[in-house]
Amino acid sequence: MKKIFLLILFISCTVQANTIELYVSANGVKNNKGSKSKSFTSIEDAVKKAIELKGKDASISIVINILPGEYHLAKPIKIPPILSDLQIKGTSTSGVHIKGSIPLKTNWKKYSGSIYVTKVSKKLNFDQLIVNDKAQILARYPNYNEDGHYWQGYAKDAISKERIATWKNPKGAFFHALHSGRWGGFHFRIIGVDTEGEAILEGGHQNNRASKPHEEFRMVENVFEELDSAGEWFLDKTTDKLYYWPSEGMDLETVTFEVSVLKDLIQVVGTLENPVKNVNISNITFENTQRTFMEAYEPLLRSDWNIYRGSAIFFEGTENCNVNNSEFTNLGGNVIMASKYNTALTIKGNHIHECGGSAISFVGDPSAVRSPSFNYKEFIPLAEMDTISGPKNELYPRNCLVEDNLIHRIGRIEKQTAGVQISMAMDITARHNSIYDVPRAGINIGDGTWGGHILEFNDVFNTVLETSDHGSFNSWGRDRFWHPNRAIMDSLTTANPNMPMWDAIKTTIIRNNRFRCDHGWDIDLDDGSSNYHIYNNLLLNNGLKLREGFNRVAENNIMVNNSLHPHVWFVESGDVFKYNIVGEAYQDIRLLGWGKELDYNFFRTEEAMLKSQIYNRDNHSAFGDPLFKDPATLDFTVAKNSPALSIGFKNFPMDKFGVQKPSLKKLSKTPRIPQLKNITDDSNNGTSTTISWLRNDLKNVSSAQEQSAYGLNTVEGVIVLKIWSQSPAVQNNGLKAGDVILKVSGKKIVNVKDFFTINAANTKEQLKLLIMRNQSEQELIIKTK
Helix, strand or coil: CHHHHHHHHHHHHHHHHCEEEEEECCCCCCCCCCCCCCCECCHHHHHHHHHHHHHHCCCCEEEEEECCEEEECCCCEEECHHHCCEEEEECCCCCEEEECEEECCCCCEEEECCEEEEECCCCCCCCCEEECCEECEECEECCCCCCCCHHHCCCCCCCCHHHHCCCCCCCCCEEEEEECCCCCEEEEEEEEECCCCCEEEEECCCECCCCCEEEEEEEEECCHHHCCCCCEEEEECCCCEEEECCCCCCCCCCCCEEEECCCCCEEEECCCCCCEECEEEECCEEECCCCCCCCCCEECCCCCEEECCCCCEEEEEEECCEEECCEEECCCCCCEEEEEEEECCEEECCEEECCCCCCEEEECCHHHCCCCCCCCCCCCCHHHCCCCCCCCCCCCEEEEEEECCEEECCCCCCCCCCCEEEECEEEEEEECCEEECCCCCCEEECCCCEECCEEECCEEECCCCCCCCCEEEEECCCCCCCCCCHHHHHHHHHHCCCHHHCCCCECEEEECCEECCCCCEEEEECCCCCCEEEECCEECCCCEEECCCCCEEEECCEECCCCEEEECCCCCCCCEEECCEECCCCCCECCCCCCCEEECCEECCHHHHHHHHHCCCCCCCEECCCCEEEHHHCEEEECCCCHHHHHCCCCCCCCCCCCCCHHHHHHCCCCCCCCCCCCCECCCCCECCCEEECCEEEEECCCHHHHHHHCCCCCCCEEEEECCCCCCCCCCCCCCCCCEEEEECCEECCCHHHHHHHHHHCCCCEEEEEEEECCEEEEEEEECC
8 A cells, every 4th residue: 555655645746746837927037047937928938838848758748837918929829839738827717818919008189079189109010909908990981879770780882982082092991891692791992983983892701602792781990081980090100190080088197008010829739640739728818809701711512611710719630629718809800710630629618799790610621522612603523523432632621629618700801701610620519508699600510521410408599680590590501512513412322321421421410409590490400401310409580401411310309489401302311300399380392392200299289290190290299388387487398297398308408408517607698588379279270379381471361350351252261471582482473471361272261271282283483373352353364482
């Protein structure tokens, strides 16, 4: 026993002896040696000393302890492979601040009205002005308005000829506009004005789905003449003068001014052959970097994304590194990125907010992708395609963890962004994160390469706030099998059934999450997304969209007030949808098939269930009140006597979503509570609730009052309550809101069930209807595809 004790003591002493601790203090003295009593004055000095020590003995571990204070970096901290087994540790996020900004010496003089001016150092270049630790507003039109929606204020005439004519020197202004389809945004620099008075632009390279700038959702900044409200500023680089409109009551002599001069703060960079290992960064606040939207971007395969391969904290060629318990705020671009080869990177317990780009990104190298394409319309012919499954090399992130992070108010300038972004990666786990108040997706997977991701216990809501046609979770899968011509894609996958799994080699799991999206879908599996298992998720508002793809299993989910949105499925999609509670009928569009299995689901109304049963699906499903326990507190578990349990649904935890770290949980918001739609029974074959067909809302004629209002002879027929302007049934003077369908193909329609029965038997792409419109019968031919 004594020998064992001595052995343990020896090992402990050896470990301690192999660790050297260095100290950095903002109050240190130059030429100190880095001890706690004689700390370095800069982190750069500590890193330099660490490299020197590791050069003498590579086996030692080094801890750089950063004592309370503000540390303004002169250049990014670079961590090469020689610094493996390094900790950079602050005392606390409230005490230790690493900044990409420098203090600004000012001598303010009154310029005009409320505007003041000061001379700054010659050729000082910055795009963020920070006053008392708060970022100010670069002079813009229209003025910043937190409730102004797109760009926090937008104007159609942002760069109109008339407006440009009022500017003395438009050169250097930044023009921001949404994509014409609101699929992200574009950013341009004005480099001149042509003979017609129009702006000459450079840029617009930030989105992989080319389009003209949106005609209405526009904003311009960095224009002196637009400096017209409190908090705005402008730097005239030709005269090295800074102009500023202080807020009311501000004393310019006592406040602190800083300007951002760095794009990134820490670069941990090795190679596949010589990686950086075991670097731990913790207990630090990182802030005040430059914006990066005009840097070089690259396409992320055929997703809608282009991305700047850079971030405030950047990892490439690393193993077993960690970023823990830190805060990231007012960073101009991406926050944390794992680029190319990284394994076992852990990002845990952090607070990320008020940042310009994406929060956490995993982005592999395209060289790892077999036969890659880089634009929506590109496709490599099968005869020229590499048909081997899986990655081609090792230059991609894998086995990484994003856990217990609070992420909100990111994408403040860039709109094609996400809380967690994954592209060309494998086995990434995102767990217990709270993500909200973002312009696009909370979590985005850009492609099928190579799957194996696990998304669990996340709370994602208030998403797609400044864009459209997206989800709280979004994915694409425009992999080797995917073709923009769906007929070609169908023939390719019919001839090669395993082709969708060549890239999506592992199943991605989405489980035990809570999603809410009020401007898209709660979960949106878009073009080609394949090989997913989606279960035990609470979808609070807009349901689950599955666009064309293969081998998706969705089971035991709750879709409050909404349903499954199957879009353009192929005959052999292999999709499974079962044991789910759905609030409405399926909202299908242009289906060639109804998947492998849709059954054992629980609907809130009989009509919603009947729509599926007409297509010989959901034959074992049921309908009724699921008996949710306490929706008012977001508890949607069902009671012990719930009829939903009889079809195979099982309760799952409702109290594990989002961050669990107490300090972050205290700060975190929760989603808005949905108001359950009322279900009103009547005696006319089901209910009086609406049901969707080709995204138009239909309902039975169900009362004498409706009979009278629509001028009908009987209480029979189907009312078109609401239309979708892009529905094929609406085009070419088709259906209109307020129409009542009386006959289809010459057959009388009593109710919605009759309508779907006849429609299911229809083999043509059009229907002949007899409708009542404005109390007058008329015939109508509508398209169904």
